[in-house]
Amino acid sequence: MPNLNDLKLRISSVKSTQKITSAMKMVAAAKLRRAQEQAEASRPYAERMERMLGSLAASAGKQPGASPLLVGTGKDDVHLLIVAAADRGLCGGFNSNIVKEARNKANALIRAGKTVKIFCVGRKSRDQLRRSFRENIVGTLEDVAKPSLGFDKAATVADRVLAMFKAGEFDVCTVFYAKFKSVISQVPTAQQLIPFEAEGAAEAPALSEGGIYDYEPSDEKILSDLLPRNIAVQIFKAMLENNASEHGARMSAMDNATRNAGEMIDRLSIQYNRTRQANITNELIEIISAKEAL
Amino acid sequence: MAKEQVEFELVSPEKLLFSQSVDMVVVPGEDGDFGVLPRHAPMISTVRPGVIAIYSGKEVSERIFVAGGFAEVTGERCTVLAEIALRVGEIDKAAVKQQLQDAKEDLSDAKDDAARDAARKQIGLSEAMLNAAG
Structure with missing residues (x-):
């Protein structure tokens, strides 16, 4: 029979775990609100950037000698995967889902005889990918959201990526992150950065509203400024979405954990009470039988 | 008839900083400053670090420093995408x-x-x- 004291200890330990998980849930909820606001606030920039780029790409992309950032290097031998996940765990399947998506892609590419390079954003993506793709990892960025998630962090990643691209170290670049749909649903997404793929290629009619643009100084010059910037912006967008998703995932994971702890406490309390009653009954039987023996 | 105005928007990667109708804006373009009035010819330009001046009437109502970026101008809108932007008084x-x-x-x-x-x-x-x- 379980010892009463042991049961008591277990109940109190589960109770303190529950306190921690419910506090984490509260913190995640507060952070989620901020992250969501930030993600929403950044949308106008990305949207307008996309609109500009769309109309530029439509006019300049067809010319010979267009930037390789736009049309690619003409090869697809070496792939760079930017895997953006969180720095911390305890957020359900959030990190594993992103990593799984990236791992599947990497395995498929390797099977197809391509070279794969991986850039990890976030400590968890590095930790998980290091096991199977140790020699493919070319760089990592940690502490993404510390002290706050700023554009400069995305710019650092973008600079690294662009430097590698210029040095001809890869042909195609894809970023993996979790798109924030709602608190309970985050969708791991792969988005191709290089060569540029307009998300809504059909949005070209943006031209019709203002007619054909004049470019100052020249369309190639603007395009060569805009394309690298766009990469930083897209990475930033991925990071913001990821941040919101992470807190959403953590919130629901911690909610579940709190509920599970509650159930466990109920079960243990019942067991504790049963044991206590059994002990009392035993003692009574002992007293009675001792009396009868006299 | 109401006076024609330009929709001016200033956006940074982190947020939408400024969005309102103004009489004229002067943007520091790569090849020199340009003023945007209603019915400006559509164009896209790069922006050098400098000051965007917002006019209401003939007066400068607001001066905002930007650290480079891009400007998109259409007949009724002027959108500036800037990396860093702050009011001149806050420097x-x-x-x-x-x-x-x-x-x-x-x-x-x-x-x-x-x-x-x-x-x-x-x-x-x-x-x-x-x-x-x-």
Whole structure:
């Protein structure tokens, strides 16, 4: 029979775990609100950037000698995967889902005889990918959201990526992150950065509203400024979405954990009470039988 | 008939900073400042570090410093995408001077071209900021 004291200890330990998980849930909820606001606030920039780029790409992309950032290097031998996940765990399947998506892609590419390079954003993506793709990892960025998630962090990643691209170290670049749909649903997404793929290629009619643009100084010059910037912006967008998703995932994971702890406490309390009653009954039987023996 | 105005929007990667109808804006383009009035010909331009002046009537109502970016102009709208933007009155001169000093030291300490370029860019930015603050 379980010892009463042991049961008591277990109940109190589960109770303190529950306190921690419910506090984490509260913190995640507060952070989620901020992250969501930030993600929403950044949308106008990305949207307008996309609109500009769309109309530029439509006019300049067809010319010979267009930037390789736009049309690619003409090869697809070496792939760079930017895997953006969180720095911390305890957020359900959030990190594993992103990593799984990236791992599947990497395995498929390797099977197809391509070279794969991986850039990890976030400590968890590095930790998980290091096991199977140790020699493919070319760089990592940690502490993404510390002290706050700023554009400069995305710019650092973008600079690294662009430097590698210029040095001809890869042909195609894809970023993996979790798109924030709602608190309970985050969708791991792969988005191709290089060569540029307009998300809504059909949005070209943006031209019709203002007619054909004049470019100052020249369309190639603007395009060569805009394309690298766009990469930083897209990475930033991925990071913001990821941040919101992470807190959403953590919130629901911690909610579940709190509920599970509650159930466990109920079960243990019942067991504790049963044991206590059994002990009392035993003692009574002992007293009675001792009396009868006299 | 109401007076025609331009929808002016200033956006940074972090948020939408400014969005309202104005009479005229003057944007520091790469090839020189340009003013945007209603029914301006559509164009896209790069923006150098400098000051965007917003006019209401003939008066400058607001001056905002931007550290480079892009401007998209259509007949009724003017959108500026900027990396850093702050009101001219909010520029902290002492801090900028310090930055300029640091950048100059970086330039003399720089070992490779990339570091030199970064330092030069920072110097240009800080100088433009000081000019803007007057």
